[in-house]
Amino acid sequence: xxxxxxxxxxxxxxxxxxxxxxxxxxxxxxxxSVRYIPPxxxxxxxxxxxQGNEVVHPERNPDLFPSSVxxxxxxxxxxxxxxxxxxxxxxxxSRLIWGSRISLLIGIFANVAVVMxxxxxxxxxxxxxxxxxxxxxxxxxxxxxxxxxxxxxLILTVLGPSVINMAIAVILSSxxxxxxxxxxxxxxxxxxxxxxxxxxxxxNNLRIMFREVLPNVMPLVITVTALNATSFFIxxxxxxxxxxxxxPPDPDWGTIMSDGLRAxxxxxxxxxxxxxLISVLAVCFNVLGDEVQKILSPRESQL
Amino acid sequence: xxxxxxxxxxxxxxxxxxxxxIVFAMSKALPGDPVEIFLRQADISNPEIVAAMKDKYGLNDxxxxxxxxxxxxxxxGDMGESILRxxxxxxxxxxxxxxxFSVATASVVLVVVVGWTMGVVAAVVHNxxxxxxxxxxxxxxxxxxxxxxxxxxxxxxxxxxxxxLGWLPTSGVSNPRSGEDDILDLAKHLILPTxxxxxxxxxxxxxxxxxxMIEILREDYIRMAHAKGLPLWRVYFVHGLRTTxxxxxxxxxxxxxxxLTGSFILEYIFAWPGIGLMMVESTVSRDVPVVMGGTMLIAxxxxxxxxxxxxxxxxxxxxxxxx
Numbered sequence: 001x002x003x004x005x006x007x008x009x010x011x012x013x014x015x016x017x018x019x020x021x022x023x024x025x026x027x028x029x030x031x032x033s034v035r036y037i038p039p040x041x042x043x044x045x046x047x048x049x050x051q052g053n054e055v056v057h058p059e060r061n062p063d064l065f066p067s068s069v070x071x072x073x074x075x076x077x078x079x080x081x082x083x084x085x086x087x088x089x090x091x092x093x094s095r096l097i098w099g100s101r102i103s104l105l106i107g108i109f110a111n112v113a114v115v116m117x118x119x120x121x122x123x124x125x126x127x128x129x130x131x132x133x134x135x136x137x138x139x140x141x142x143x144x145x146x147x148x149x150x151x152x153x154l155i156l157t158v159l160g161p162s163v164i165n166m167a168i169a170v171i172l173s174s175x176x177x178x179x180x181x182x183x184x185x186x187x188x189x190x191x192x193x194x195x196x197x198x199x200x201x202x203x204n205n206l207r208i209m210f211r212e213v214l215p216n217v218m219p220l221v222i223t224v225t226a227l228n229a230t231s232f233f234i235x236x237x238x239x240x241x242x243x244x245x246x247x248p249p250d251p252d253w254g255t256i257m258s259d260g261l262r263a264x265x266x267x268x269x270x271x272x273x274x275x276x277l278i279s280v281l282a283v284c285f286n287v288l289g290d291e292v293q294k295i296l297s298p299r300e301s302q303l
Numbered sequence: 304x305x306x307x308x309x310x311x312x313x314x315x316x317x318x319x320x321x322x323x324x325i326v327f328a329m330s331k332a333l334p335g336d337p338v339e340i341f342l343r344q345a346d347i348s349n350p351e352i353v354a355a356m357k358d359k360y361g362l363n364d365x366x367x368x369x370x371x372x373x374x375x376x377x378x379x380g381d382m383g384e385s386i387l388r389x390x391x392x393x394x395x396x397x398x399x400x401x402x403x404f405s406v407a408t409a410s411v412v413l414v415v416v417v418g419w420t421m422g423v424v425a426a427v428v429h430n431x432x433x434x435x436x437x438x439x440x441x442x443x444x445x446x447x448x449x450x451x452x453x454x455x456x457x458x459x460x461x462x463x464x465x466x467x468l469g470w471l472p473t474s475g476v477s478n479p480r481s482g483e484d485d486i487l488d489l490a491k492h493l494i495l496p497t498x499x500x501x502x503x504x505x506x507x508x509x510x511x512x513x514x515x516m517i518e519i520l521r522e523d524y525i526r527m528a529h530a531k532g533l534p535l536w537r538v539y540f541v542h543g544l545r546t547t548x549x550x551x552x553x554x555x556x557x558x559x560x561x562x563l564t565g566s567f568i569l570e571y572i573f574a575w576p577g578i579g580l581m582m583v584e585s586t587v588s589r590d591v592p593v594v595m596g597g598t599m600l601i602a603x604x605x606x607x608x609x610x611x612x613x614x615x616x617x618x619x620x621x622x623x624x625x626x
């Protein structure tokens with residue numbers, strides 16, 4: 001199960017990184033004559049226009065374009081649209097691959113940030129207790145009073161839509177729940193014998209927190225990171241979908257979905273591509289989280 | 304018990320105050336002066352008129368006074384007017400709430416009927432030691448349901464049942480040709496959003512029901528019931544099920560609470576005019592009064608439903624009250 005879930009994840013990451021090296025067309029190059037061209041179909045490059053851009057058409061006949069459009073005719077070269085074209089005739093395969101870069105980048109960045117912030121404050125609150133705990137947890141309670149993505153939506157209203165703001169909003173709205181979770185885990189460890197021993201040895205709080213407590217909650221940190229990854233993909237895709245994330249024409253999975261949502265009947269393939277990718281990755285990350293949990297804490301997962 | 308309720312009620316007051324301060328601060332942090340924007344639409348830029356207008360609407364008052372005015376007006380139900388739609392915010396939110404309520408209720412019903420039933424069946428099958436394949440399937444199916452994101456399911460269903468087969472409508476609450484009160488039409492429109500919204504929770508409750516009941520069926524009192532020679536169905540569905548229901552009821556209550564706050568992404572995909580879609584549209588167009596009012600309404604509702612669930616839980620399980 002572990003390798004089954006890892007293969008798609010690693011494959012996606014490799015393809016995303018290798019995007020500039022792959023022989024795929026420019027994800028933002030529009031070609032209205034192949035608008036909503038279905039997957040697995042073939043078009044032909046008939047020549048180049050005045051700007052040196054390819055002129056593509058589903059028909060092989062070069063006479064379809066007057067010389068005012070096509071500057072330089074060439075013998076028609078077939079061009080394959082493996083996953084079809086979108087509303088502007090842009091190559092879906094290339095958009096999906098380039099889009100994965102942004103989706104993965106935000107997913108990974110937000111995930112790392114959330115885990116680091118939450119672990120830090122969770123450690124402070126759980127280990128130090130007292131007034132520090134009180135202040136942090138009251139703030140967490142306030143954050144948790146906004147269900148789901150409401151806080152993120154509110155933050156985006158103030159900051160306006162952009163990729164960075166979307167990352168900030170997703171991070172801030174996920175941090176409270178994670179702080180509460182990690183604090184709970186720290187509480188189960190803080191009175192362990194080895195922590196007491198470290199205290200008797202006269203180690204200072206910082207050292208105990210990061211050298212004694214943190215390693216012992218680390219398995220959970222890793223599990224939570226894997227499980228969080230799913231929700232971050234979905235959040236970022238969702239925000240781009242509703243128009244609060246990336247601005248067109250740059251692709252990410254959410255903007256491709258929103259393009260596809262407008263053409264459900266003409267070109268269902270457009271929305272199907274990113275949806276399948278996100279769903280498969282989400283399932284993989286969930287399985288990965290479960291498997292990691294089984295490996296790291298075998299006792300709790302016997303049922 | 305009344306003491307517990309009072310304590311829990313008091314505990315949400317500071318939260319509500321904090322939420323309202325955040326919402327108010329947000330409206331102040333937005334770029335652009337509302338009076339200047341308003342007057343620019345009427346082609347007035349005379350600084351004297353702007354100043355007089357600001358004075359009239361109390362925008363020159365100290366911030367705490369402004370906050371207090373806003374808060375008291377809001378609790379009287381006056382949340383201002385939507386910039387985008389020109390309707391009172393309270394009316395808009397009420398309409399959105401109604402639509403969200405219908406799909407949330409349908410989802411909870413689906414979760415209870417399918418999720419709980421399948422979970423209980425799975426536990427009984429596990430307990431009776433049926434064929435390995437069936438047991439495994441009943442244990443793994445909910446995990447898969449839990450993992451697929453709701454909007455993935457939504458898109459697949461829209462493409463399959465709406466676009467390809469043409470069986471079900473894929474957007475909106477009603478067909479414009481049939482009237483507002485056509486229940487059958489509403490039910491048809493409800494099917495896809497409900498499944499999209501509920502499927503993950505069906506999986507979650509299925510797994511929860513299964514795991515809880517398996518644990519409970521190992522208890523001594525169940526062995527006792529068997530030893531007394533009670534019929535199997537009585538042991539499972541009276542002795543076992545009754546205890547299983549406690550965590551399930553809590554989970555359904557919390558689910559209802561979170562569903563009532565609206566799902567932004569799913570309501571957007573299905574063009575379901577609930578509170579979530581309204582918040583999304585208002586956020587995108589920066590319709591601040593609706594965002595403010597909607598945020599307050601959603602947060603208040605969410606806190607109160609959680610409170611009710613907590614109290615019910617304490618009612619069912621007395622140990623909680625004294626914790």
